[in-house]
Amino acid sequence: MNTEHRPEVLISSREIATTIDRLATEISRDYLGKEPLLLGILKGSFMFMADLIRRLDFQLEVDFVRLSSYGRGTESSGKIQVVQGLRTIVRDREVLVIEDIIDTGLTVAYLLEYLRKKRPASLRLCTLLDKPSRRRVPVPIDYLGTTIPDRFLVGYGLDYDERFRNLPDVCVLEDNE
Numbered sequence: 001m002n003t004e005h006r007p008e009v010l011i012s013s014r015e016i017a018t019t020i021d022r023l024a025t026e027i028s029r030d031y032l033g034k035e036p037l038l039l040g041i042l043k044g045s046f047m048f049m050a051d052l053i054r055r056l057d058f059q060l061e062v063d064f065v066r067l068s069s070y071g072r073g074t075e076s077s078g079k080i081q082v083v084q085g086l087r088t089i090v091r092d093r094e095v096l097v098i099e100d101i102i103d104t105g106l107t108v109a110y111l112l113e114y115l116r117k118k119r120p121a122s123l124r125l126c127t128l129l130d131k132p133s134r135r136r137v138p139v140p141i142d143y144l145g146t147t148i149p150d151r152f153l154v155g156y157g158l159d160y161d162e163r164f165r166n167l168p169d170v171c172v173l174e175d176n177e
């Protein structure tokens with residue numbers, strides 16, 4: 001992967017904002033008065049979480065777990081590592097998992113299985129981006145932002161080798177090699 005050239009914008013910050021407005025409306029309709037726990041998967045989801053919760057005008061709690069599957073490459077290793085685990089009590093809570101992107105599905109499937117065992121009152125999943133062409137395990141998505149093609153994406157929290165997370169748009173990093 002050549003990272004020296006400029007990433008190309010695939011989804012602009014303006015389009016992201018419109019998508020998050022819609023997701024916030026859907027989530028508000030379902031969770032108003034329920035005080036859910038919004039659980040983000042780090043690192044990728046930090047920007048999406050920050051923008052989403054600013055649009056949710058009801059009581060909620062935020063926490064993060066840090067999982068990693070990619071290591072330093074562009075392909076999922078398939079082996080999920082828990083880098084920083086969960087400290088909040090999940091039992092009997094309304095839990096909404098927040099992801100930036102679902103690719104093979106392995107990361108979020110692992111987390112959903114882990115959370116299910118802790119017996120939450122409800123467990124749902126929201127993702128900003130979905131790449132269904134790469135799915136290796138089925139994942140039930142309750143709140144879906146945008147379906148994307150099979151390109152390697154960076155920006156808006158997503159990285160290549162820890163770079164580009166700060167880009168305001170979701171961008172394609174072309175592979176010229």
Ligand code: PRP
Nearest residue numbers: 042043044068069070103104105106107
């Ligand atoms: C990325 C992304 C998702 C996961 C999706 O995280 O943020 O959590 O991969 O891939 P999957 O559906 O194939 O499991 P990554 O492991 O790169 O860690 P990061 O969020 O710290 O960048």
